[in-house]
Amino acid sequence: MDLRITHTTRYDYDQPVGYALQRLRLRPPSNGMQTVQDWTVTVTGGVIELTCADHHGNVMDLVNTTRGSSDLVITASGTVTTHDKAGVLGKVYGAAPLWHFEQASPLTEPSRGIRTLAKPLKVSTNLLADLHTLSATILSAVPYATGQTYMETTAEEALAGAVGVCQDHAHIMIATARVAGLPARYVSGYLMMDDRVDQDASHAWAEVHLPTLGWVGFDVSNGISPDTRYVRLAVGRDARDAAPVQGLRMGPGDESLIVTLQVQQ
Amino acid sequence: MSTKPDHFDEMRVGDDGVRAPYDGYKAWYDEQPPGRFARKSKEAEAFFRRTGITFNVYGQVAAQERLIPFDLVPRIISSREWTKLSKGIEQRVRAINAFLHDIYNRQEILRAGRIPIDLIARNAAFLPQMMGFSPPGDVYTHIVGTDIVRTGEDDFFVLEDNARTPSGVSYMLENRETMLQMFPELFSRIKVQPVSDYPKNLRRSLAASAPKSCGGKPVIAVLTPGIYNSAYYEHSFLADQMGAELVEGHDLRVVDGHIAMRTTRGYKQIDVLYRRVDDEYLDPLTFNPKSMLGVPGIMDVYRAGNITIANAPGTGVSDDKAIYSYMPDIVQFYTGEKAILKNVETFRCGEPDSLKYVLDNLADLVVKEVHGSGGYGMLVGPAASKKELADFADKLRARPGNYIAQPTLSLSTVPIFVKKGLAPRHVDLRPYVLVSPEGINITPGGLTRVALTEGSLVVNSSQGGGTKDTWVLED
Numbered sequence: 221m222d223l224r225i226t227h228t229t230r231y232d233y234d235q236p237v238g239y240a241l242q243r244l245r246l247r248p249p250s251n252g253m254q255t256v257q258d259w260t261v262t263v264t265g266g267v268i269e270l271t272c273a274d275h276h277g278n279v280m281d282l283v284n285t286t287r288g289s290s291d292l293v294i295t296a297s298g299t300v301t302t303h304d305k306a307g308v309l310g311k312v313y314g315a316a317p318l319w320h321f322e323q324a325s326p327l328t329e330p331s332r333g334i335r336t337l338a339k340p341l342k343v344s345t346n347l348l349a350d351l352h353t354l355s356a357t358i359l360s361a362v363p364y365a366t367g368q369t370y371m372e373t374t375a376e377e378a379l380a381g382a383v384g385v386c387q388d389h390a391h392i393m394i395a396t397a398r399v400a401g402l403p404a405r406y407v408s409g410y411l412m413m414d415d416r417v418d419q420d421a422s423h424a425w426a427e428v429h430l431p432t433l434g435w436v437g438f439d440v441s442n443g444i445s446p447d448t449r450y451v452r453l454a455v456g457r458d459a460r461d462a463a464p465v466q467g468l469r470m471g472p473g474d475e476s477l478i479v480t481l482q483v484q485q
Numbered sequence: 486m487s488t489k490p491d492h493f494d495e496m497r498v499g500d501d502g503v504r505a506p507y508d509g510y511k512a513w514y515d516e517q518p519p520g521r522f523a524r525k526s527k528e529a530e531a532f533f534r535r536t537g538i539t540f541n542v543y544g545q546v547a548a549q550e551r552l553i554p555f556d557l558v559p560r561i562i563s564s565r566e567w568t569k570l571s572k573g574i575e576q577r578v579r580a581i582n583a584f585l586h587d588i589y590n591r592q593e594i595l596r597a598g599r600i601p602i603d604l605i606a607r608n609a610a611f612l613p614q615m616m617g618f619s620p621p622g623d624v625y626t627h628i629v630g631t632d633i634v635r636t637g638e639d640d641f642f643v644l645e646d647n648a649r650t651p652s653g654v655s656y657m658l659e660n661r662e663t664m665l666q667m668f669p670e671l672f673s674r675i676k677v678q679p680v681s682d683y684p685k686n687l688r689r690s691l692a693a694s695a696p697k698s699c700g701g702k703p704v705i706a707v708l709t710p711g712i713y714n715s716a717y718y719e720h721s722f723l724a725d726q727m728g729a730e731l732v733e734g735h736d737l738r739v740v741d742g743h744i745a746m747r748t749t750r751g752y753k754q755i756d757v758l759y760r761r762v763d764d765e766y767l768d769p770l771t772f773n774p775k776s777m778l779g780v781p782g783i784m785d786v787y788r789a790g791n792i793t794i795a796n797a798p799g800t801g802v803s804d805d806k807a808i809y810s811y812m813p814d815i816v817q818f819y820t821g822e823k824a825i826l827k828n829v830e831t832f833r834c835g836e837p838d839s840l841k842y843v844l845d846n847l848a849d850l851v852v853k854e855v856h857g858s859g860g861y862g863m864l865v866g867p868a869a870s871k872k873e874l875a876d877f878a879d880k881l882r883a884r885p886g887n888y889i890a891q892p893t894l895s896l897s898t899v900p901i902f903v904k905k906g907l908a909p910r911h912v913d914l915r916p917y918v919l920v921s922p923e924g925i926n927i928t929p930g931g932l933t934r935v936a937l938t939e940g941s942l943v944v945n946s947s948q949g950g951g952t953k954d955t956w957v958l959e960d
Contacts, residue, residue, distance in 0.1 A: 239738060241782045243770060269782075270742035272789035275616040282785040284739055315617025317592060319606050457613075468770050468781045 221448040222257070225410055226297040226482045227422065229465050233290050235473030240285040242266070242467040245408070245454035246296040247279040251312060253305050254451055259298030265289040276405075276461060277314040278454040285469075294465065300451045307445025309427065311434035318429060321403035325457035328395040331376035337392070341400035347430050351397070355440045358392050364441050371459065386424045387459050389440035393426035394458065403429035405455050407437065408462040412449040412483040419481040422464055427455070451483075492895040493637045494909050495560065506563040506958060509675040514558075514907075522557065522902055525667050529555055532663050554951035555660060556901040557667065560912060560933040564678075567957040570641060570916070571927045573825035574631050576816060578918050578925055581648055581803045583819035585625040588802060589615045594818055600811045608808075609856060610801030612764060614771055618788055620797045621696045622922030627759070627795035628687070629918040630654070630931075633826070635897040642827045642894065644913065646812070648804040649796060650761050653946075654917050655719040657932045658683060658726075660954040676959035678929035684726035686919055686926050687759075691727075693921040694793050695756045703756035706730040706746060708737075710762050710778045720761050729759070737780045743791045744783055757793040758783075764798045806855045806889045807833055829894060835886035843890040844881065847874050850890040851942075852881065865942060867893055896942055899953065901935060911936045913944050914955065930955035 227246065250256045261268070266285040274280050285292050324330060330338075337354065344350040365383040373381075375395040378388035390406050397404035404426060411423040425439040425446060437446040446452075456462035469475065496507045503511045533555060562570070587593050588605060595602050605611050630651025632644040661680050665672060688705065695703035709720035711733050724731035730753075736746050737755070745752035758780075760767065766776040771784040786792050802808065808815075810831035816824040832839040834852075843850060852864040864877045881888055898909035916931030933953040934944035944950040 241739060241770060243782070243785065269739050270785060270789040270791065272785055273617070274788065275614050275618070277617070280785060282739065282742075282782050315590065316613065317595075319602050320613060320616070323606055466770070468774070 221302050221485060223300050223302060223410070223412055223449070223451055224298075224482075224484050225300065225451065226295065226480075227410070227464075228296075228478075228480045229294040230478045230480075231285075231292045231467075232476045232478075233292075233473055234475070235471070236288045236290055237285045237292075237469065237473075238287065238471035240266075240292070240467060240469035242283040242285070242292070242294065242465055243463075244281040244283060244294060244296075244465055245274075245278045245462060246281065246294070246464050248298075248300055248409070248451055248453050249277070249279070251309065251452070253303055253309055253446075255301045255303070257299040257301055259296070259300075261294070261296045263292070263294050265292040266294075274461075276316055276455050278456070278462065302448040302451065304448050307437040307447070308433050309435040309437065318403040321405045321429065321457065322398055322401065323457070324395065324398060325461070326374070327372070327458035327460060328375045328391050328398065330395050330399045331379065333379045334375060334392065334395045335399055337379075337396045338399035341397065341402070344400075347402070348433070348436065351428055351430075351436070351438060352445075354396060355393060355438045356443060358389055358396075358440050359443060362388060362392065364389075371463075386439070386441040390424045390426040391458060393428070393438055393440050397426070397428045405435075406458050406462050407452055407455050408459070408464055409453045410451040410481065410483050411439075411442075412485070414449070417482050417484045419483050421479060422453070422481055423450070424459065424462070425450075492911075493635065493640075493897040495635070495897050495899045495912075496907075496909075506561040506566070510559065510561060510671075513671055513674060523904075526557055526902060529557060529663050529667055532666060533659070553656065553946045554937060555663065556935060556937075556951050556953045557664075558900050558902050558907065559664065559954045559956045560899045560914075560935075561956045561958065562930065564958050564960045567678075567929060569825070570633065571929075573641070573643075574633075574916055574918055574927055575925045576820055576822065576825050577631065577643065577646065577812070578626065578629050578920060580812075580816040580819045581629070581646060582623070582625050582920060584815050585797070585800060585803050586619065586623050587819070589618065589799065594815070597818070599814050599818055600808075604807055604811075605802060608802050608805065610764075610799065610805055612799035612802075614784060615797070615799040620787075621790070621793045622694050624694050624920050624922060625797040625800050626803070626918075627691060627694055627793075627797075627920055628654075629920065630915045631918060633914045633916065634829075634894055635912075635914070636894055637897075640827070642829050643812070644829060645806070646804040646809065647915070648800040650763070651915070651917070652716045652719055652761075653915060653932045654683060655722045656952050657917065657928070657930070657955070658722075660932075660952055664954045675956075678957045678959055680928050680930055683917065683928050684723065686928070687723070688727035688729065690919040690921040690923070690926060691729075691757045691759060691793070691795055693923045694795065696790050696793055698790055699756040704730070704754060705757045705759065706732045706755045708732055708734065708758050708760040708762055708780070710766070714761070716761060723759075730755070734762070734777065734779050737783075739782045739786060742786065742789060744780060744786050755792065757795060759795045764801065767794075767798060801856075806831070806853055807835070810889065829891045832890040834881055834888040834890060839890075840881065840885045843888075844878055847878060847881075847890075849893060851893055852877060852888050852890045855887055855889060865893070868942075893942065899933070899935065901937065901951070901953075908939070910939070911942050911944065912953070929957035 368383040375391035378384040394404040454462040626648045630647040707724040743754045766778040769776045770781040848866045896911040900907035919926040933955040
């Protein structure tokens with residue numbers, strides 16, 4: 221399936237910017253699940269200082285906001301062909317070893333609740349089926365609801381609060397898999413919802429490494445493994461590592477953020 | 486002066502002989518008129534006050550800033566002894582750089598099962614952000630201060646491999662400068678290998694480590710946390726001595742894909758940053774977001790190959806005290822040779838058998854925090870009270886993995902000058918090692934730290950230690 225994507229992130233500043241940096245992870249990789257046909261990242265109100273790869277292999281752009289700007293607009297757009305792999309990326313590895321993805325990270329520290337969720341996995345004889353069951357269990361324990369959790373909400377907090385968004389679902393799934401000794405990671409990306417062109421927000425899901433299949437994706441929020449409507453952007457141990465846009469601004473004033481996303485066939 | 490039989494005195498053999506390296510010095514010393522040494526000692530102190538070397542002592546409110554005591558009697562090492570020592574240090578530093586490159590890339594040593602994965606995976610000093618990246622010239626530890634102790638004629642042990650941001654080199658330079666001022670005649674009588682070209686060598690070594698993308702003469706800067714840092718004097722001293730810029734985080738920005746410093750004539754690109762800011766505070770966009778001391782985005786500039794950071798972030802994974810215990814294996818693995826310098830026997834308290842042994846023998850052992858430095862948070866068993874031992878045992882049981890223990894070494898002594906004349910005190914040695922793609926350069930000698938209290942084994946300046954000039958004799 222060919223997906224055409226336009227992802228715009230707009231910062232409006234109420235005072236002219238002194239110095240602000242944004243780190244972008246907005247360049248999707250080509251792999252067994254997707255082939256990038258064309259892709260551009262453009263910036264107005266700032267410049268791309270450099271492009272490099274992080275330790276997870278994500279391609280990053282570092283953006284410097286032009287001094288005195290009152291806004292910064294980042295547009296990532298292009299066409300990606302997706303291939304149906306039933307959510308299985310497989311045995312594809314980068315510089316980070318599997319044990320790296322077995323370690324807890326700041327947003328995925330295990331709690332008692334997460335340890336309880338992990339119990340069936342520890343004695344599992346069919347990991348794939350039990351991970352799907354876990355995914356369903358997480359969704360029923362933590363129904364999807366926006367506005368209740370934040371960028372920095374941990375897996376433990378989301379589980380205790382019993383509501384969350386895709387980021388929280390992915391964090392709980394990841395934290396639980398790691399307690400059971402399975403390498404797990406966070407994937408940020410896009411999802412084309414069938415009934416609309418303008419999508420709500422960029423998406424996120426979990427990937428767990430199975431000895432047999434390698435990396436397998438689980439979108440807890442939608443109760444499925446990623447199919448051809450999904451485009452991967454970046455991976456990491458948690459949302460912080462894979463954030464499409466991460467920034468730091470010096471000086472006074474407030475900023476507002478508007479993200480618009482169009483994904484269509 | 487009498488030497489106790491249970492430790493090695495570097496000046497004397499028995500009660501009357503003088504070890505060969507000290508022959509010339511002792512002859513000169515015996516010629517000195519009474520009272521001259523006491524006067525010189527006062528002069529030296531005044532000299533230090535003028536040059537302004539002071540040292541902040543954490544945890545001592547009454548003495549926030551004070552001089553590190555300097556002793557006038559040099560510690561003397563023969564050319565033959567130094568050749569062996571420096572070969573051992575070079576071998577070890579080579580192994581450490583190979584280890585760091587491996588740990589952050591292919592991880593052969595883990596695949597080979599030579600060290601446990603958890604030791605790296607759960608190590609706070611291991612920085613995942615360094616994985617899949619090779620710094621310019623594959624150099625990680627541009628500056629190393631290897632702490633060495635001696636227990637006998639041919640017995641040298643490495644106590645610590647300081648591969649993060651070792652300090653103290655300014656004392657090495659000032660100590661020699663002071664000695665040259667105090668006793669010029671001594672240096673014409675005895676040929677001592679110079680240390681004064683250290684700043685020049687440091688500059689050359691850092692310049693040789695510049696990124697490939699750097700065209701022309703590399704611009705070098707020293708990044709300091711600022712005037713409140715205990716080693717600020719050293720930061721400004723080194724910048725001054727090597728003709729480099731002294732900068733703080735807020736002076737630096739990302740400009741044209743590089744790190745640049747603000748000047749009156751606009752931004753100036755920096756190619757090599759000798760940073761004296763810890764990893765955690767280096768880049769608020771990557772590590773601690775609250776850090777005001779670092780440079781946002783510097784890790785991106787680094788991974789893009791546009792700057793050299795000295796030392797590389799994440800080198801702490803090679804010098805913590807748990808990794809230390811594996812150092813003989815690490816040297817063997819990467820150099821194919823047996824380690825020339827010995828390691829002190831080390832018990833990893835995280836291992837149940839070791840913990841039991843350590844608890845049973847606490848009064849005879851030195852216990853250190855895995856990530857500790859500066860003598861903080863350590864227990865010297867033989868010097869501890871019963872209550873101190875019991876309290877420390879509780880700490881050990883609570884977090885065994887946080888500690889290692891070592892036998893108390895009977896460190897060698899070198900005399901210091903006291904009212905009554907010469908008296909032996911325990912010493913260690915920190916040679917300074919420079920690493921660049923062109924090779925390894927070790928300044929002859931280093932910083933000798935001395936425990937000024939009779940019988941004390943703790944030489945750290947933060948715990949009341951002093952320093953001495955260290956001589957390596959010409960052949």
